[in-house]
Amino acid sequence: xxxIFISFEGPDGAGKTTALNALVPxxxxxxxxEIVESREPGGSEIAEQIRKIIxxxxxxxxxxxxxxxxxxxxxxxxxxxxxRPTLAANKVLLSDRFVDSSIAYQGxxxxxxxxxxxxxxxxxxxxxxxxxxxxxxxSPEIGLSRIRKDHEGAMDRLEQEALSFHQxxxxxxxxxxxxxxxRIKSINADQKPEKVVSDALDVIIKRFPNVFNGxx
Numbered sequence: 001x002x003x004i005f006i007s008f009e010g011p012d013g014a015g016k017t018t019a020l021n022a023l024v025p026x027x028x029x030x031x032x033x034e035i036v037e038s039r040e041p042g043g044s045e046i047a048e049q050i051r052k053i054i055x056x057x058x059x060x061x062x063x064x065x066x067x068x069x070x071x072x073x074x075x076x077x078x079x080x081x082x083x084r085p086t087l088a089a090n091k092v093l094l095s096d097r098f099v100d101s102s103i104a105y106q107g108x109x110x111x112x113x114x115x116x117x118x119x120x121x122x123x124x125x126x127x128x129x130x131x132x133x134x135x136x137x138x139s140p141e142i143g144l145s146r147i148r149k150d151h152e153g154a155m156d157r158l159e160q161e162a163l164s165f166h167q168x169x170x171x172x173x174x175x176x177x178x179x180x181x182x183r184i185k186s187i188n189a190d191q192k193p194e195k196v197v198s199d200a201l202d203v204i205i206k207r208f209p210n211v212f213n214g215x216x
Contacts, residue, residue, distance in 0.1 A: 003087035004033070004208060005128070007098035010136030011170050013143025014189040015196060017096055019136060022197045023204075024094065030205060030212040036086045039096035041074040044081035050074040068106040068117055075099065076124040083128055092211070098130055100176050100184070108172025109165045132207050134200050135177060136189040140166035 010016040020037075028035055041051040054062075054070050075098070086093040099121045107117035140163055177184050185203045189196055205212045 002090045004092045004132075004211060005083065005087055005095070005130045006093065006204065007095045007100070007130040007133045008136070009097060009100045009104075009133055009173065009184075010189060011104075011138060011140060011143045011166060011173065013146035014136040014138040015146070015193065016136045016189070018193065019189075019197050019200055020094060020096055022193070023200055026197070026201055027092070027094075027204065027212060031092065033211060034089075034091040036082070036091050036093050037096075038078065038082050038086075038093060040078055040098055040101065041071055043078040043083075043095070047074040047077040047081070050077070064106065064110040064112055067110070068102060068112055068120060071102045071106065072120045072124040075102070075121060079125055079128050095130070098133070099125055100133060100135075100173070103176060104169045104172040108175075109161065109169040111168065114172055114175070130183065132204065133180070133184040134203055135173060135184050135186045136196065136200075137173070137186050138189040140170050142190055 008016050008020050017039075024035060024037060040047075041054055042048040050070055050073060054067060054074070078095075083093055083095070099118075102121055103114050103117050106112050107114035144163060144166060177186055185207075187196060187199045187203065191199075
């Protein structure tokens with residue numbers, strides 16, 4: 001595969017998706033490669049259907065391991081339908097979340113075990129790993145306060161979890177960062193949005209100077 005795979009990660013409220021949306025037009029100014037945006041859970045027709053089940057607010061009785069398996073199933077379909085074809089076509093894939101999210105949220109947050117969730121997803125992704133992961137870091141307290149302010153009560157199942165859950169998620173992300181320093185690069189998300197986007201852009205350009213080389 002000759003394309004580039006970049007994933008974007010972060011706790012709830014980090015502003016990851018907003019930053020990604022702002023990054024796309026900037027990245028397009030720095031490369032001739034086609035850029036494809038996607039997300040998880042979701043990204044393809046079947047995966048989006050699984051997303052609706054996973055994040056439905058009324059599914060409080062969903063078993064934690066069922067949740068983890070559904071995320072892995074959606075991810076597998078995303079890999080097959082979107083990620084691998086995009087990379088094979090020599091394009092740049094930007095994914096809003098990937099396997100690190102499951103390890104942090106289900107493995108750490110749900111306390112299933114990060115090793116166990118990683119093993120489930122190793123089977124699902126079958127060797128498909130991001131070339132770079134941009135991690136937007138923010139404290140659980142600030143992240144949750146942002147969510148409550150921005151969503152005005154309309155939060156999904158994971159966002160509604162207690163602070164202790166989100167603290168475990170944050171801690172798991174930091175463990176992943178420590179274990180994968182070459183792949184995962186951290187951005188301070190507790191800054192002005194413009195600075196967050198600028199920092200993320202710098203990280204990507206420095207990692208792939210031959211692709212994002214200052215303009216077309």
